[in-house]
Amino acid sequence: AQSVAQPEDQVNVAEGNPLTVKCTYSVSGNPYLFWYVQYPNRGLQFLLKYITGDNLVKGSYGFEAEFNKSQTSFHLKKPSALVSDSALYFCAVRDTWGGNNRLAFGKGNQVVVIP
Amino acid sequence: GAGVSQSPSNKVTEKGKDVELRCDPISGHTALYWYRQSLGQGLEFLIYFQGNSAPDKSGLPSDRFSAERTGESVSTLTIQRTQQEDSAVYLCASSLVETGLREQYFGPGTRLTVT
Numbered sequence: 001a002q003s004v005a006q007p008e009d010q011v012n013v014a015e016g017n018p019l020t021v022k023c024t025y026s027v028s029g030n031p032y033l034f035w036y037v038q039y040p041n042r043g044l045q046f047l048l049k050y051i052t053g054d055n056l057v058k059g060s061y062g063f064e065a066e067f068n069k070s071q072t073s074f075h076l077k078k079p080s081a082l083v084s085d086s087a088l089y090f091c092a093v094r095d096t097w098g099g100n101n102r103l104a105f106g107k108g109n110q111v112v113v114i115p
Numbered sequence: 116g117a118g119v120s121q122s123p124s125n126k127v128t129e130k131g132k133d134v135e136l137r138c139d140p141i142s143g144h145t146a147l148y149w150y151r152q153s154l155g156q157g158l159e160f161l162i163y164f165q166g167n168s169a170p171d172k173s174g175l176p177s178d179r180f181s182a183e184r185t186g187e188s189v190s191t192l193t194i195q196r197t198q199q200e201d202s203a204v205y206l207c208a209s210s211l212v213e214t215g216l217r218e219q220y221f222g223p224g225t226r227l228t229v230t
Contacts, residue, residue, distance in 0.1 A: 032216065034218060036221075041223075042223060043223045043224055044219075045221070049216075049218055051216050102160050102171070103148075104160070105160075106157055107157035108158075
């Protein structure tokens with residue numbers, strides 16, 4: 001079964017500094033990978049996805065993520081964090097093997113951008 | 116266009132009562148998902164509907180949980196004889212034809228509190 005690990009509960013970063021949110025995954029086949037963001041009292045919003053092709057994926061709000069097959073990672077990055085980026089970030093993976101329709105989410109990372 | 120909507124936004128119920136949660140997906144989205152979000156636990160998959168296919172119920176935590184979907188529209192999640200551990204935010208998501216490539220669009224959730 002597919003799974004995702006987001007090793008850090010909370011990430012603190014100063015405004016203007018680079019932001020990295022870590023994600024590693026486990027699948028039997030090839031992965032489809034997603035990042036979602038959840039602002040307070042809101043539903044999850046899609047940020048970006050990796051399906052195939054270029055390992056560097058660009059998404060909404062200046063975020064990008066790099067797929068690294070050898071390290072089974074899909075870390076989310078933003079070159080210069082904004083206070084408004086403070087939110088809960090979820091990594092998710094779907095396994096292409098076995099006809100599984102399920103998307104497995106990590107526990108989420110709370111990002112706090114300090115002014 | 117309209118996004119995924121859920122009702123009620125908040126529900127407080129007494130232990131042992133039944134509750135019904137509603138989800139209106141985005142028009143034209145054939146895939147519909149229910150998740151449960153508990154504090155510090157990330158998103159837990161509950162059930163998945165795809166068109167007229169049999170739903171994937173493998174995530175339902177007990178036989179007190181059930182869900183229905185009318186065609187490709189409204190879905191209801193029913194929890195019978197609620198317990199305090201059922202307290203959580205219940206999220207609904209929908210996506211276009213499910214190939215695993217499409218991102219899911221989430222509703223704002225229903226916050227369920229069992230007293």
